[in-house]
Amino acid sequence: MNRKIVIDPITRLEGHGKIDIFLNNEGDVDRAYFQVPELRGFEKFAQGRPSEDMPQITSRICGVCPTAHHMAATKALDDLYQVKPPSATKKLRELMYCLFFIEDHALHFYFLGGPDFVVGPDAPKTQRNILGVIGQAGLEVGKKVIGLRKEVRELMAYLGGKAIHPVMGLPGGVSKGIVEEDQPRFIDAADHAVEFSQMSLEIFHDVVLKNPRYVEWVTSETYTHKTYYMGMVDENNNVNFYEGRLRIVKPNGSEYCKFPPEKYLDYIAEHVEPWSYIKFCYLKEIGWKGFQEGMDSGVFAVAPLARLNAARGMAARSLRKRMTACFNSSVRNPFITL
Amino acid sequence: MVNIKAAFNWLASCGGCEEAIVDLHEELLNVVEAVDIVYWPCALDFKKEDVERMTDGEIDVSFINGAVRTSDEEETAVLLRRKSKYVIAFGSCAHLGGIPGMGNFISAKEILRNSYLESPSLNQNEMTPQVETRQPEGIVTLPRFCDSVRTLDQTIPVDYYLPGCPPPTRLIKEALRALLGGELPARGSVLAPDIAQCHECPRKVTKPDEFHITEWKRPHEAVIDPERCILAQGFLCLGPVTRCGCDSPCIKANMPCTGCIGPISQIKDYGAKAVAAIASLFDNREEHEIEATLDQIIDPAGTVYRYCLPASQLFQRLPGENKRHNEVCA
Numbered sequence: 001m002n003r004k005i006v007i008d009p010i011t012r013l014e015g016h017g018k019i020d021i022f023l024n025n026e027g028d029v030d031r032a033y034f035q036v037p038e039l040r041g042f043e044k045f046a047q048g049r050p051s052e053d054m055p056q057i058t059s060r061i062c063g064v065c066p067t068a069h070h071m072a073a074t075k076a077l078d079d080l081y082q083v084k085p086p087s088a089t090k091k092l093r094e095l096m097y098c099l100f101f102i103e104d105h106a107l108h109f110y111f112l113g114g115p116d117f118v119v120g121p122d123a124p125k126t127q128r129n130i131l132g133v134i135g136q137a138g139l140e141v142g143k144k145v146i147g148l149r150k151e152v153r154e155l156m157a158y159l160g161g162k163a164i165h166p167v168m169g170l171p172g173g174v175s176k177g178i179v180e181e182d183q184p185r186f187i188d189a190a191d192h193a194v195e196f197s198q199m200s201l202e203i204f205h206d207v208v209l210k211n212p213r214y215v216e217w218v219t220s221e222t223y224t225h226k227t228y229y230m231g232m233v234d235e236n237n238n239v240n241f242y243e244g245r246l247r248i249v250k251p252n253g254s255e256y257c258k259f260p261p262e263k264y265l266d267y268i269a270e271h272v273e274p275w276s277y278i279k280f281c282y283l284k285e286i287g288w289k290g291f292q293e294g295m296d297s298g299v300f301a302v303a304p305l306a307r308l309n310a311a312r313g314m315a316a317r318s319l320r321k322r323m324t325a326c327f328n329s330s331v332r333n334p335f336i337t338l
Numbered sequence: 339m340v341n342i343k344a345a346f347n348w349l350a351s352c353g354g355c356e357e358a359i360v361d362l363h364e365e366l367l368n369v370v371e372a373v374d375i376v377y378w379p380c381a382l383d384f385k386k387e388d389v390e391r392m393t394d395g396e397i398d399v400s401f402i403n404g405a406v407r408t409s410d411e412e413e414t415a416v417l418l419r420r421k422s423k424y425v426i427a428f429g430s431c432a433h434l435g436g437i438p439g440m441g442n443f444i445s446a447k448e449i450l451r452n453s454y455l456e457s458p459s460l461n462q463n464e465m466t467p468q469v470e471t472r473q474p475e476g477i478v479t480l481p482r483f484c485d486s487v488r489t490l491d492q493t494i495p496v497d498y499y500l501p502g503c504p505p506p507t508r509l510i511k512e513a514l515r516a517l518l519g520g521e522l523p524a525r526g527s528v529l530a531p532d533i534a535q536c537h538e539c540p541r542k543v544t545k546p547d548e549f550h551i552t553e554w555k556r557p558h559e560a561v562i563d564p565e566r567c568i569l570a571q572g573f574l575c576l577g578p579v580t581r582c583g584c585d586s587p588c589i590k591a592n593m594p595c596t597g598c599i600g601p602i603s604q605i606k607d608y609g610a611k612a613v614a615a616i617a618s619l620f621d622n623r624e625e626h627e628i629e630a631t632l633d634q635i636i637d638p639a640g641t642v643y644r645y646c647l648p649a650s651q652l653f654q655r656l657p658g659e660n661k662r663h664n665e666v667c668a
Contacts, residue, residue, distance in 0.1 A: 004476055008386050009379045014353040022475035030475050037410050037481050039467075040350055040438040041449035043457060049440075050636040052558050056596065057644075060437040063354020063504065081558075111360065111381060125383035131370060143364070150363040161591030163361065164354040164504050165598075168591055170558045175592040270459045274468040275478040279454075288461055 003027070010034075012112045012129070014064035036278035051080055055169035064107070066165050067100035067156070071242070074169030079262055083172030092174050094242040095186065096159045096166070101241055102193045103152040103163075105304075109200055110145045117208050137203060148196045151189050158182070226251040226293045228283060228300035231310030233258070238315040239307055247310045248283070251295055256283075342398040342518070345377035345389070346428075347418060349411040350438045350487065351404030355429040356380040358504035359401075365511060372518055377418075386414070389421055397421045399517060401500075403428040405438050405648065406488040410481030419494040424522075426513070426529075430503040432490040433528075434600050434608075435648030437503070439487045440640065442647045442656075446485045487648045499528040503598035503645060506584040530583035532603050535595055538582040541567050550621035554634040557593060568594045569619070574635060576642070579605060579612045598645050607651040609642035 003023040010017035016038045024030040046057055054073040059066035071093060078085060085093070108114065111130045119132035127135065134142035153163040159176065160166025168174045178186065208214050217223060233247045234240040246264070248256045259267055270279040271288040282288045282298030289297045300306070313320050346359060360381070362369060376397060377384045389397075400422040406412050419425055430436040441449060454466040471478045490496050500513055513529045516522050523529070531538075536545055545567040555572045562568060568589060569575040575594035577586075581602045588595055601608040616635070622628045635641065639652070647653050 011379045011383045011385075012381060014356075014380065016348070020478050031473070033473075033478050035478070035480065038350060038408055039449070039453065039483055040407065041441045041444075041453060044444060044449045044452040045440040047452075048637060049640045050556065052556055053640075057437060057440075060352045060354070060503070063352035063357050066352070066354060077558075107360070129382050142367075146363050146366070149360075153361055153363075157587065159591075161587040161593060164357050166591075167588045167593040173558070175557070175562070176564075265458060268459065269461045270457065271461050272454050272463060272465040272467070274465055275471040275473070275480060277467050277480065277483070279460075282461075288463075 012115065014062055014112075033275055035276045037276075039277040051077060052171065056165065056167055059165045063164050065100070065104060067096065067104075067160070070160070070166050070169055071097055074171075075243070075261075077169070077171035081171040085172050088177065089173050090242075092159060092177060093169075096156060096168065097242050099152050099156050099159075099189070102197075103149050103156070106145060106149055106152075106196070106200070109204075117214065118203070136207075141199070141203070144196065144199065148192060151192060155186060155189055158185075225301065227297070228256060229306035229309040230300050230302050231307035232261075233311050234315065236315070237312040239311040239313070240315070248300060249310050251293070253309065341372060341374045343376050343396065344373045345397050345400040345418060345422065346375065346380070347377060347400065347402050347404075347414060348380065349402065349404030349415060349432070349490075350407040351429065351431045351436070353380060354504040355401075355403035355431075358429075358507065358510060361507060362510065369514060386417070389417060392421050394420050395423055397423070399424040399426060401426050401428040402490055403432050403504075404490075405431040405435050406484075406490065406493045407438065407441070408481040408483055412484075412493055413481075415490060415494045424497045424517075425490075425494065426498045426500055427490040427496045428500045429505055430501065430598050430600065430645045432496075433499045433501050433649070434646035435487055435489050436645050439489075439646065439648040440644065441487050442653050443640070446483055450483065486653075489649050492648065497525050498522065501528055501530050501581060501599045502584055506587075506599075508585065509583050528581070528600075528603065530581055530599065533582050534602055535577035535580040535582045535584075535586065535599075539567075539577055539586050539589055541565065541589065544570065546570050549619035551619045552621050552627075552631060554631065556636070562592050564592050574616070574641065576612055579608060579615050596644055597642075600646060608646045609639070609650055609652055612642040613638070 005021040005023065007019040007021070010019060016036060018035045018037050020033040020035065022030045022032070042058065042061055046054065049057060054077065055070045058073045059070040061069050074093070110133055115128045115130065115133050118136050119128050123132060130142075156163040156166065159174075159178070160168045161176075168176060208218075228248055228250060230246055230248045232240050232244045234244045237247065245258050245260055246267075247258045248267070250256045257267060267284055268281055269284040269288070270281055272279055280288075281300070283300055284298070286296070286298035291299070293299060346356065348356065356378075360366065375382060376392070377389050397418070400418045402415060402418060402425060404411065406415060427433045431438055435442070450466060454460070455464070467480055467483070469480055469482055471480075498513070500509055502509065509530050516529070536542060539545070544565065549570060551572055553572055554574060557573055562573060563571055567575075569577065573594050575589070576597035577589070577595040579601060580595055580597045581599050584599050586595070597608065597612070601611060605611045620628055620631055622631055632638075643650055643652060
């Protein structure tokens, strides 16, 4: 009989998950099943509700990234009502979205995924968390993380009513603007966020890149997936978080296709497995070929790494320089082709 | 001083309640000074087996967010109840059913059919999730998807309720202070002021004594005056039947209250009370005029029961299979 290891629940990420790992007679991993053991049914119960309520209903898909769902639904309303938001609206939405990106990535780096690196994978489970990170990086860093998140979340609440489940989105518009005397708060926050990002990059550099064992791990075959990658890009194929076209690149980095988001059903389909409530997206034209990587499989990746792989680079010059420095250093994930 | 032991857990929810804890910001450092967090999947690596190993009543307080939809969520709620002295239903989903509670407008079968057999993005392999799947390596299991969404207190006994989607920072801080200071109110209390939203609304002074509504507007159909009572402008604001304690963030963002924090304690059925309140605002006299004005409210049931369908009397009286909580799975 094969031995089975169950990880229940998976921790330090938003969402419910469980992993069943089957070992063979030699004690090696035979197959692992990442399962999502829950379903709420938004796709169905959202039907029949007023369209303008979708930004507030769909944000409840995820309370860690409600801004993403809120904004996606708001932009769908622009399409539905065939309205082009005026320039000020676009800027307010983009500002909200960038604020969200800052705090959400800070959350991941310090609270969720990051502790594995900063505290270390061998640390006891009581320490692999934000408190362990503060213990390792120092209370000063901890206070900066908390301070920056607070500043950014308060500005999100300013624009969206609430940082968790914002209410600002309307077809072609937003419900609230910024009064002139409050504008410096946003400008200051942007400066603080840049400083904070630089500090975080230094921590990453010192803790991860200077540790040869980590570098060996993250560049090893085990941590490598050569799939298609999808991300949103602007007209120059640089990363854009708020609007643009979806670009998919092949595992070797060359462009596979580029399309406006509303055409997603022409490019992406979903596959169902009986052992998970989550559905698996794949590239429609290539088809579902199972959990395989490579050119012949329709499996593709999204989110930060994919976003960078799918783009030529960042629009901001300072970031472009930083990106090159990161990816040309000794951490050269084999699938990074930038 | 011995620290109290606390657990935070999510059931059918979105993680917003966890974020609300993280959004205590610097106060979070004080909390972890005074509280040993023994279970918090969103932020800490303890597993369910760690909770199972604890003695009964070992956890002083469990903050449980989310509604109950699957057999796994039910088991986790029962487990935490057994291990905890106090259970606090944290947030709208645990308190009243929340947004996932709208699933009770339809049957579990319809939800499963739509998600796995009818959605336009599917590759039509006619597969649906199963409680047990035989794979070459062994059997892989999933929890059951139950007939309906239940609130936490329809599943286990609950000691206190922290309302809101998510609970407002102010109320979380006050609850923690009461808990740590041993100054909790009577069991069963909702830990929030028991007065209507309008009472603390920043536009309170512009609320008319009498409303004369002849037409409802949707928030994108006209610009809402940022100073005046939103309801008086003809936009459906549920402030009059909703509890306060949130400092009216939606109204401050110039959008109507949608009632996420639930009713004040005298109201037995939030939606029914909201309908009665809406009916009292009309200026129309003729029946056909009243009907025409009512017709302007798109999806009335989904509007007044948006966060509280499982807790409502309406749901208890709905016919059909989605009312039961038997086990079903496609």
